[in-house]
Amino acid sequence: MIYTSESFEQLVEHFTKLPGIGRKTAQRLALFILKMNHEEVNQFATSLINVKEKIRYCSSCCNITEQNPCPVCSSTKRINSLICVVEEPNDLLAIERTNDYNGLYHVLGGALSPLDNITPEQLKIKELLRRFENQDIEEIILALNPTIEGETTSLYLARLLKPLGIKISRIARGIPIGASLEFTDDATLSRALEGRVAL
Amino acid sequence: MVLSEIQLSNFRNHTDSKLTFSPKINLISGDNGQGKTSLIEAISYCCLTKSIFTNHDYEPLQFNKTWFSIFSTLTSDIGFTYKNQIRYNYEKKEKNFLINNLNISNMSSAVGRFPVVFLYPELSSITMGGPAERRKFLDILLSQSSKSYLEDLLDYKRIIKQRNAILSNPETKFNKELIEPWNELLIKRGSKIIHHRINFVNDFKPHLTKNYSEISGFKEEIDMEYKTQFELSKNTSISEIETSLNKELIKEKFKEAQRGVSLVGPHRDDLVFKLNGHPVIQFASQGQHKTILITLKFAEYSFLQEACHETPIVLLDDIFSELDNLRTERLLVKLLTLGQTFITTTISTESKTFEKFGSAIEKFIIKEGSSFLATSVYKE
Numbered sequence A: 001m002i003y004t005s006e007s008f009e010q011l012v013e014h015f016t017k018l019p020g021i022g023r024k025t026a027q028r029l030a031l032f033i034l035k036m037n038h039e040e041v042n043q044f045a046t047s048l049i050n051v052k053e054k055i056r057y058c059s060s061c062c063n064i065t066e067q068n069p070c071p072v073c074s075s076t077k078r079i080n081s082l083i084c085v086v087e088e089p090n091d092l093l094a095i096e097r098t099n100d101y102n103g104l105y106h107v108l109g110g111a112l113s114p115l116d117n118i119t120p121e122q123l124k125i126k127e128l129l130r131r132f133e134n135q136d137i138e139e140i141i142l143a144l145n146p147t148i149e150g151e152t153t154s155l156y157l158a159r160l161l162k163p164l165g166i167k168i169s170r171i172a173r174g175i176p177i178g179a180s181l182e183f184t185d186d187a188t189l190s191r192a193l194e195g196r197v198a199l
Numbered sequence B: 001m002v003l004s005e006i007q008l009s010n011f012r013n014h015t016d017s018k019l020t021f022s023p024k025i026n027l028i029s030g031d032n033g034q035g036k037t038s039l040i041e042a043i044s045y046c047c048l049t050k051s052i053f054t055n056h057d058y059e060p061l062q063f064n065k066t067w068f069s070i071f072s073t074l075t076s077d078i079g080f081t082y083k084n085q086i087r088y089n090y091e092k093k094e095k096n097f098l099i100n101n102l103n104i105s106n107m108s109s110a111v112g113r114f115p116v117v118f119l120y121p122e123l124s125s126i127t128m129g130g131p132a133e134r135r136k137f138l139d140i141l142l143s144q145s146s147k148s149y150l151e152d153l154l155d156y157k158r159i160i161k162q163r164n165a166i167l168s169n170p171e172t173k174f175n176k177e178l179i180e181p182w183n184e185l186l187i188k189r190g191s192k193i194i195h196h197r198i199n200f201v202n203d204f205k206p207h208l209t210k211n212y213s214e215i216s217g218f219k220e221e222i223d224m225e226y227k228t229q230f231e232l233s234k235n236t237s238i239s240e241i242e243t244s245l246n247k248e249l250i251k252e253k254f255k256e257a258q259r260g261v262s263l264v265g266p267h268r269d270d271l272v273f274k275l276n277g278h279p280v281i282q283f284a285s286q287g288q289h290k291t292i293l294i295t296l297k298f299a300e301y302s303f304l305q306e307a308c309h310e311t312p313i314v315l316l317d318d319i320f321s322e323l324d325n326l327r328t329e330r331l332l333v334k335l336l337t338l339g340q341t342f343i344t345t346t347i348s349t350e351s352k353t354f355e356k357f358g359s360a361i362e363k364f365i366i367k368e369g370s371s372f373l374a375t376s377v378y379k380e
């Protein structure tokens, strides 16, 4: 039994706010921090502040970045006319890991979900449309998660982009139902990218 | 499928119960509130990953306890052994389903591998109650017999929830761009569900007819019909249903926005049972209702056995209470022709009705959550 202190309780409280962390785990994590040496704790705290202060959203693709535009958008080796639309930065990383994709990205920041009050305004859709003004885009690949919300968002975007007369495709459903892109193995994801279907 | 062993911890009134079962009929006798029904519920957890009585996993949890678990040993028709385990933790709001120590992250993928047919008194609403009860009957049966049906159904339920969120919000209910993608998905999944249900009704009818004449001994003709919001042609195709759903959605657009809920789709459909061409819900007697319900369950058994390539486990909770001795006996004789059956009853194991069956029926007495094998009393 720990005779707890206020600052300890505060730390526990912060940990419980993280996804998937219950009270018991939070206490274990707080205890672990307590046992870390001073320098380690300092580095940890600084990195927490840094993510908030240094990281920006790329003004073009809306991915998180420390330089603007982000390394992908500013690369000269990428195909500028091809954009792959994903929900979250993690999905972008998953596709990058396949080494099979050489276009640009657009990170929406989620998928449409009326139940959670996520409307098109909450997503970076306006930002996507704006890219058509400055860039010569020929093809859009919709690589949203194979959930109902991801599927609806794909349909929404397809309807929105159709008048622009570009090629729109969606990655094939090679991905296990209910799984998210982030946790899909690279081979499956590669295949899904190859087998993308036109919308 | 045969359930040979089950172990319950902190589950309803079973703090720590362990039981070994017969592969034929298991009769579980006890007064009300002693834990008979919870045994049926526990078996449903092992086979379907969830309770058949509640959608809330915290309900079966014992007072003042933070977790419950159920271990079970099941053997398939071809002799594979499965150790199925359910663990529920209230504090973590965590539920795990393990097969042979392997955590099954997508629990719906296990549904249908361990088929069950169940009957409890409240299910009389299938023939006597509202359409929701009949849709539930269809959904549970089809989810066990078809993986794609279950996937479509889960998707569909989510679509309706999301769509209702748009329709009930005054700011979004008339927003065409927002609702149209959801309409498209509703039509896609909804038409697959309707098509699947129609095909099911056709496939199920022979099972129903055969069992009805055997159980009732009457020559009445039993029939069932799937009723949807629009006219269906014979051998209707998915694309035909899609077109009809689309038309209905356009027709009901304003009503839906007005009421703030989805009014079109398979979640509003019904199943009609008929005897000699007359709808059962209006014309059947109490006795006929009971006979039809029992018939449905036997038909479900043979249908699932065919569809899953596995013999279902039969769970019957308190179904003798309204039957006379003769009917109880006849039912037991027919149950002996099935696979493994679990029957709960308030009737004493010493009753003459059961005596005749000798060791063909394994008997258990349940008292305050602990159970005693009663067979020794009867075995000679």
Ligand SMILES: [Zn+2]
Residues within 6 Å of the ligand: A058, A059, A060, A061, A062, A063, A069, A070, A071, A072, A073, A074
């Ligand atoms: Zn960028």
